[in-house]
Amino acid sequence: MLEVTAEELKRRLDSKEELFIIDVRECWEYDEVNLGVTNIPLGELPQHLSELPSKNTEIIVHCQSGRRSGQAQKYLTRQGFSNVATLKGGLDAYLEL
Structure with a gap:
């Protein structure tokens, strides 16, 4: 399971x-x-x-804590999207920065 940390996402944004x-x-x-x-x-x-976007484009999914985004990541992967990451800890983690 690919994950992006809140710190990494903030830096990239x-x-x-x-x-x-x-x-x-x-x-x-x-x-x-x-x-x-x-x-x-x-x-x-x-x-x-x-x-x-195209199925090989990076997609980052997030929810409040990470549970729903994990489900979304699994679903998108089953649909052929090859580069789907979740935000580790979700929006809760991001808002703590």
Whole structure:
């Protein structure tokens, strides 16, 4: 399972690296606090596959703590996406920085 630490993600975002990040939390959670990334709730992911980049592009998925993003990572990998990482510790870890 590929993981990105909160520190690494912050460094990459601060350096303005072009990243494709999916927040798989529910819309109401996203509305409360977010990183300004694409919001696709976990349950809606199958309907949005056509909106994702090519299957070999790096995709980082995150949720609040890491559980749902792990499920999203497994699902995307089964759909043929080869470079999917999760944010270790989720948004909780990122917000602690």
